[in-house]
Amino acid sequence: MSFLGNLLNNFFELIHQFVKIFVQGDNYSYGLTIILFTVIIRLLMLPLNIKSTKSSAKMQELQPKMQEIQNKYKNDPQKSQQELMKLYKEHGTSPFGGCLPILIQFPVLMAMYSILYSIKGIDNVHFLWFTLGKPDNTFILTILAILTTYVSSAIMMPKGDNPQAKTMSTMNIMMAGVIGVSSLKLKSALVMYWVVSNLIQLGQSVFMIKMGLIKNTVGSSILNREAEKNEETIKSKDLNNKSVNKSVSKKSLETAVDSKYRSKAEYNSKKNVSKSTGNNSNATKNKKNKTNKNKKK
Known part of the structure; x- marks a missing residue:
């Protein structure tokens, strides 16, 4: 086994000894160790991945200028x-910058292959629905x-219908196919490492797409569309809420005005009744006074 291995x-x-402090038995300790090991390795590689991703993003942005140079000096490969190289230097990037994580990941994968195939006790260890030391029959x-x-x-593929995107799409499909065929023969532990890593x-x-570190990719396009849909949904809800609030305010105003007019009408009605009662009372008093005067006479 190599130094890295x-x-x-x-x-x-x-990590396995640490996991065994909390988990008794090999059935879950080995499975959880593989997951935790993968997470730690990927986190250690994160700064490198970010740098590589930025480099790849710059290369995609430079594609039009690169194409222009290639067309301009198509008869002079050396000048092209x-x-x-001058263009790469000006923008601080390299065509091989995006390959570094892949070049590192494969030695790690080979080391994991060596580790998992050297552990004798893992062959009959069950984790979830599969046996770690055997291919997954399901x-x-x-x-x-x-x-x-x-x-x-x-x-991470560049968006748009261009030769580069088509080539990357074809390579992606082929890569997924190779991994799929290989996983039929490999130990489930190694396949699980690959799945968790992915x-x-x-x-x-x-x-990184949400942080704005990656642009002009299929993923950024999808996430931007989802963000726009969410914004439209929020705006639509806000408009509906405003419409409902206006409707409620209008009804409240109409109710208040109607109540005011009803109160005024009731007040006037009571006032008229009061006047009518007062007039009747005065008429009765006048009539009594006349009657008393006639009696005196």
């Missing part, structure tokens, strides 16, 4: 290469490996 093997065993892990490989790469990569990509 020995280092990762010792690190894996350290010089101008391209093919669920295979399907997950294919889907996560494709999706985690697809959201899921973490997917989460990191979504995070």
Whole structure:
């Protein structure tokens, strides 16, 4: 086993001993160790992934200028290469900047292969629905490996109908197919490592897209559309709420005015009744006074 393999093997065993403090038995301790190991490795690689992603994003932005240089010096490859290198230097990027995480990930994968195949006690250990030391007969892990490989790469592809996007899409499909076929023969523990690694990569990509570190990709286009839909939904709700509030305010105003007029009408009615009663009372008094005068006479 190489130096990297020995280092990762010792690190894996350290994590396993830590997990066993909280989890009794190998059925879950090995499975949780693989997941925790994968998370830690991906987090350690995060700064490198961010740098690589920025480099890839710059390369996508420079594609029109690169195409222009290639067309301009199509008969002079040496001059074309010089101008391209000058362009890369001006923008602080490199065509190989996006390949570094992949170049690092495969040695880690090979080291994991060596680690998991060297652990004798893992062959008959069950975790969830599969046996860690055997291929998954339900093919669920295979399907997950294919889907996560494709999706985690697809959201990083440049958007638009251009040769570069088509080439990357074809390579992505082929890569997912190779992983799927390989997973049929590999130990489930290694396939689970790959699936978890892809899921973490997917989460990191979504995070970087939302932070604005990645633009002009399929993932950024999808997330932007979702954000626009959410904004439209919020605006529509706000308009509906304002309309309802206006309607309620109008009804309240109409009710208040109607109540005011009813109160005024009732007041006038009572006032008229009071006047009428007063007039009748005065008429009765006058009549009595006349009667008394007649009697005196």
